[in-house]
Amino acid sequence: MIDNKLLEQYNYDEFIPEKFEPWLNFEASPPLGQSGPDFPLWNLDNTETRLSDIWSQFTFTIVEFGSFT
Amino acid sequence: MNAIADRYSEQSVGSIFLYTNEAHPGEYYPHLTSMKQKARHAQDLREVLGVTRPILLDALDGACHRAYGSMPNMTWIFTKAGIPIYKSDWTDALSVENAIQYFLEVGKRRRSGERMSGFQVERIDFRTQDQEGFRRGLERNGPKAVREFYTAFDQS
Numbered sequence: 001m002i003d004n005k006l007l008e009q010y011n012y013d014e015f016i017p018e019k020f021e022p023w024l025n026f027e028a029s030p031p032l033g034q035s036g037p038d039f040p041l042w043n044l045d046n047t048e049t050r051l052s053d054i055w056s057q058f059t060f061t062i063v064e065f066g067s068f069t
Numbered sequence: 070m071n072a073i074a075d076r077y078s079e080q081s082v083g084s085i086f087l088y089t090n091e092a093h094p095g096e097y098y099p100h101l102t103s104m105k106q107k108a109r110h111a112q113d114l115r116e117v118l119g120v121t122r123p124i125l126l127d128a129l130d131g132a133c134h135r136a137y138g139s140m141p142n143m144t145w146i147f148t149k150a151g152i153p154i155y156k157s158d159w160t161d162a163l164s165v166e167n168a169i170q171y172f173l174e175v176g177k178r179r180r181s182g183e184r185m186s187g188f189q190v191e192r193i194d195f196r197t198q199d200q201e202g203f204r205r206g207l208e209r210n211g212p213k214a215v216r217e218f219y220t221a222f223d224q225s
């Protein structure tokens with residue numbers, strides 16, 4: 001089920017503290033040394049994959065999170 | 070980060086760019102409302118900003134990004150078993166390369182028969198602040214992105 005409120009809040013339309021600060025949750029991120037959570041991801045051609053499909057291919061996998069902006 | 074991906078790819082080090090929400094939406098690159106738009110912005114990341122690593126899209130609601138702390142430009146390193154062994158709340162190529170060199174060296178020591186056990190370490194790394202480059206990036210997003218950033222941090 002699509003949570004439209006979550007979509008709107010996560011994809012905030014203005015860089016103002018009330019909108020971006022709630023998402024800065026690095027201190028609550030998963031601990032090192034324990035299995036990381038796995039999620040579906042999409043290639044640019046819209047084919048689906050998973051984070052685990054990526055990390056299972058290599059001894060180490062570097063994942064940079066970010067956007068154009 | 071592209072250079073690191075190239076330098077270590079033959080040592081079984083994979084590198085991806087995981088596309089999230091827009092940190093500084095502007096008139097030219099507004100906030101995301103569809104996966105189609107997200108793919109279009111990601112394509113520009115490759116064509117305009119020159120990211121050569123594979124780019125993967127997170128779900129529109131940022132499920133993966135949010136689960137890992139949703140910082141705008143963080144980097145994680147995972148083992149083949151999916152265990153995170155490095156996390157950084159900001160991406161700095163020197164820091165990442167320092168970590169990957171260390172982990173590759175640990176692998177060599179293990180293969181040579183050295184008995185090793187892991188331990189936790191915390192440290193503060195340092196990155197260069199390229200204020201002019203950052204401003205140019207905001208301008209690429211649109212005047213709104215420039216205005217909102219400097220208003221949020223009360224800078225001119």
